[in-house]
Amino acid sequence: MNQQNWPSNQSIEFVPYSRELAPYFEKLNRVWIEQFFYMEEFDKQVLEQPETYILNPGGYILFIKYDGVIAGTVALMPIDDETVEMTKLGVDESLRGKKLGWLLSKRIMEQAVAQGYKKMVLYSNTVLEPAINMYRKLGFKEIKPEGGVHYERCNIIMEIELEPHPLGEEIQNLTMVLDDIYPKLAAMPIGIVKLYPAEGKWSIQQILGHLIDSAINNLPRFILSQWQERVEVPTYEQNNWVNAQQYQCQEWKQTYELWWRLNQQVLSVWKKLPLESLDKTILIGDREPVNLMFVISDYRAHLQHHLDQIMAIYGNHQSELSAH
Numbered sequence: 001m002n003q004q005n006w007p008s009n010q011s012i013e014f015v016p017y018s019r020e021l022a023p024y025f026e027k028l029n030r031v032w033i034e035q036f037f038y039m040e041e042f043d044k045q046v047l048e049q050p051e052t053y054i055l056n057p058g059g060y061i062l063f064i065k066y067d068g069v070i071a072g073t074v075a076l077m078p079i080d081d082e083t084v085e086m087t088k089l090g091v092d093e094s095l096r097g098k099k100l101g102w103l104l105s106k107r108i109m110e111q112a113v114a115q116g117y118k119k120m121v122l123y124s125n126t127v128l129e130p131a132i133n134m135y136r137k138l139g140f141k142e143i144k145p146e147g148g149v150h151y152e153r154c155n156i157i158m159e160i161e162l163e164p165h166p167l168g169e170e171i172q173n174l175t176m177v178l179d180d181i182y183p184k185l186a187a188m189p190i191g192i193v194k195l196y197p198a199e200g201k202w203s204i205q206q207i208l209g210h211l212i213d214s215a216i217n218n219l220p221r222f223i224l225s226q227w228q229e230r231v232e233v234p235t236y237e238q239n240n241w242v243n244a245q246q247y248q249c250q251e252w253k254q255t256y257e258l259w260w261r262l263n264q265q266v267l268s269v270w271k272k273l274p275l276e277s278l279d280k281t282i283l284i285g286d287r288e289p290v291n292l293m294f295v296i297s298d299y300r301a302h303l304q305h306h307l308d309q310i311m312a313i314y315g316n317h318q319s320e321l322s323a324h
Contacts, residue, residue: 054075266299
């Protein structure tokens with residue numbers, strides 16, 4: 001690629017879908033479709049109802065701003081658990097040639113990886129020669145059709161195997177932990193979860209409350225890093241948080257369901273983190289600076305440590321009750 005034509009970082013901003021931006025999604029795509037082809041019925045459905053056809057099934061819509069103006073868009077449409085379609089890539093006609101299509105394609109590929117997809121496909125037409133050349137440079141290869149396609153205009157199908165996401169293992173591990181531990185927590189008797197294992201030690205319910213506080217304090221770190229180059233957050237005083245939240249006085253179900261829901265949100269944020277966020281600097285109180293990848297790994301390790309602690313305490317309580 002000719003580096004002289006790349007826009008400066010200062011002039012570029014990526015923006016996720018919002019309803020206020022929906023008209024841009026339709027307009028940017030309608031222009032190129034009607035310039036080279038015609039609006040098919042499926043085009044109309046997707047462009048007029050993007051939430052129904054793209055977002056609700058788990059897809060994603062991305063926009064790019066150039067000098068503060070919406071200049072292009074692209075979307076992901078899930079095909080199955082491992083495969084996603086890159087679709088509706090459109091750039092403002094007056095800004096073509098500034099590599100915005102390349103930047104959008106790279107970013108949406110990163111998004112697909114972050115959401116756990118292993119393969120990306122696209123449906124196009126060879127009349128769009130510059131776009132086809134760009135896809136090939138990105139690593140897409142032409143494949144033979146194996147079934148019906150959305151569009152009559154499609155005469156070429158391309159795909160690419162996506163590289164694993166750096167957070168893939170952390171996402172998979174946290175997902176497995178949540179699936180495994182939830183029924184175990186739900187089955188624990190109230191009488192056991194509120195017992196103190198020793199003087200001055202937290203009960204099972206308080207330990208899980210501490211993990212709720214951990215999620216509450218870490219979510220801003222995960223979120224702010226998506227647009228701040230340097231995230232500064234305070235530390236939190238663990239005992240004060242647990243005491244102030246009064247977890248020991250709550251219903252057990254309220255505690256474990258809140259913890260589970262918060263970590264579902266953590267997973268949701270992790271899956272959609274831009275890759276460049278992982279290197280962002282995080283300053284927590286007066287500690288040494290770390291990057292977001294370290295914070296994420298530390299969060300999951302900390303969570304696993306305390307869940308192991310909970311299961312050990314639960315096992316000890318059960319043994320003591322059985323002995324009596």
